[in-house]
Amino acid sequence: MDWPAVAAAAAVGLPATAPVAVTLANRVIACSSAARSAGVRRGLRRRESQARCPDLHVVAADPSRDARFFERVTVTVDDLVPRAEVLRPGLLVLSVRGAARYFGSEHAAAEKLVDAVAAAQAECQVGIADQLPTAVFAARAGRVIEPGEDAVFLSALSIRQLATEPSLSAPGRDDLVDLLWRMGIRTIGQFAALTRADVVSRFGADALVAHRLARAEPMRGPSGREPLPELDAVMDCDPPIDRIDAAAFAGRSLAGQLHRTLEAGGVGCTRLAIHAVTANGEQLSRVWRCAEPLTEDATADRVRWQLDGWLNRRHAGDRPTAPITSLRLQPVEVVSAGALQLPLWGGAGDDDRLRARRALIRVQGLLGPEAVQIPVLSGGRGPAERITWVPLGDELTPRADPSQPWPGRLPEPSPTVLLDDPVELLDVQGNPVRVTGRGLFSAEPAQLDTPADPGSPARRNGGPSRSGVDLVFAGRLRWWAGPWSVDERWWDPKAEQAGRTARVQVLLESGSAASESGPALLLCYRRSRWYVEGVYE
Structure with missing residues (x-):
């Protein structure tokens, strides 16, 4: 750190x-x-x-400065144990199996690494464990964890350790850790003892990643595979690159080329190899590893950092003797698009789905990540509460667990169209009908009308609603059922659904003839007002 x-x-x-x-x-x-x-x-x-x-x-x-000066350490480690991967400047990860066999044991390999980094005028600590995240925490303590003991080692660590390493945590991990601490969860072991369903429904997608880390579960599944050669992105540099500004431009262009190829193949890159060739024939190579699939901007940053490190090495003897004439980006490890996205429609290999995904990704690039969202079935009592909107590309995690009983939930079928437009429920004399504290009507409902406020978004006789759909929200009631009352989240006055809520199903008479039926509506009574919550079709 x-x-x-x-x-x-x-x-x-x-x-x-x-x-x-x-x-x-x-x-x-x-x-x-x-x-x-x-x-x-x-x-x-x-x-x-x-x-x-x-x-x-x-x-x-300055991330570029960090990567530039870290290059001498990566070169030193790579000379001792090949194929070291950079999690971030200051943190390297490599497989210990080959090194342990070569040097005789894991402890001997760790000592050799410490000595090699010291020769590069830096200090380091080595951690060895079964899983990569556990090894990172073990490196902070300079420990070698026995096989199968990852969860035991992690269980005694403070819960705040989950947010200390940026390469293992999402940007909002600090808020998650603070919440867990205030709830009395002080160690990683206590967090690991929670069930996965409770973690996902209460804390969200990043908490699921942290929970898997706390349980020492494998963080990289079998989806990783050797990519096809045609996925590589190659650039012949003319003129050759010898300046950082030219390297940044080349990295941006090459990253765009690579990601167009990856999108066409329906895969994402989680390990990226950057190869360069100088005018004198020198071969330069480095592998960067990322916990999540790299975006185009993240790829461009890593290419720029790496070229900056090569072109500005501290010791003149380690620098390339000539400008860089060729660049190649190789996705060393890729995961299928099916592992990252929920199919929008059709099968996993449908061309329509791939074209739609590419189009939606372009929309996200223009309008931001929140512009494209996917509905996920969630837990709740009302129809709107049972939908969680998740940005395209994020883990499809519901806001609440849908498998819970949810007493007071509206029975099937659910409304076809969801709305939130204010209306007034009246009795025969035209007086407002309310729901009492006992969950009963104050008077028998007879008709539905729009609010008296002329500035209300709801309009009488089929005016435009908030959904943009023309619907009739006024007329005499032909039939009604309810009310069904629910008193929820009474302890949280700031919650949108806090307090007593009641729902009613009504069927309006048709305007053409009293014998015909009009639309069937779901009304919701909250905070002393009626709203059209849904329309049945």
Whole structure:
């Protein structure tokens, strides 16, 4: 976690013992051990950190600088144990099996790695475990976890550890950890003891990932496979690349080419190999690993960081002796689109589904991730509550568990069209009908009318509703059933569905003849007002 501070100190020629802090948005995101000894911590404001340590050297965060100075470490490790993968600048992951067989044991391999990194003028800690996330936590403690003991090791760690490693957590993981802490869940073991259904229904998609991590479940399933050669994206650099601005432009162009190929093949890339060839024939290669499939922007960033690291190595003897003339992006590990998306319609291989997915992805790129959403069956009592809208590409996780009993839930069938337009339910004399505290009508309902407020979105005699569909919301009642009362979330006055709610099914008379039936509606009574919640067809 200190690597951004180590790279910042190396960039300005400060010794490793100097107090250094790296800030983002005026808060410390990394600091050196000397700064930590003086009281500086991650999350402190810049002014407070300088007050605690007057000699503190403060620099702004720069991922390109971190990747550039980390390149010498990756080269050193790669010379000792090939095919090391970069989770982020400062964190490498590799398979220990080959290294353990070569050096005699896992402990011997760890010692060799520590010595090699020390020769590159850096300090490191090594962690070994069955699963990659557990190995990351073990590296913080410098421990070798015995086979099959990952869950035991994780169970004693603080729940706050789930949000400390950015390469293993989503952006909102801090909020999840704070909520768990306030609920009394203080260790990872306590979190792992919860059932998966409870975690998903209460906390969301990222909590499911964290829950699998806490249980030491395999984080990478069998969907990974060797990609086909035609997925590679190749660029001949003319003129050759020897500047960072040219490298950034080339990385953006090549990333776009790669992702068009991946989308056409219906796959996503989770491990990316970046290959380069110089004018003198030198071969450069590096593999980047990501927990989630890489987006086009994420791919472009990694290409730019890697080229920056190659072109600006600290030691002249390690730098390429000539500009880069050829670039190749190779998706080393891919996952099928079916593992990432729920099919919109048709089978997994339908051309219509693939074309629709590509079109929706383009819409998301233009309008943002929330512009395209997929409905997921959720738990709830009303028809609208039983639908959770999830952005396309996110894990299809319901807001609440639909398998729970949900007493008071509206019975089948559900309305065909969902609305939320205000109306007035009246008796024979035209007086408003309300639902009493006993769950009964204050008077027998006889007719339905639009609100008296002329500015209301509902209009009489088929005016436009909020759904954009012309429906008749006024007329005499031919039949009604209910009310069915539910008192829910009374402890949370800010909740939209808080308080007493009652639902009624009504059938209106047709305007043409009293013997004919009009539309069948579902009315909802909440906060002392009536709303058309749905239309039956």
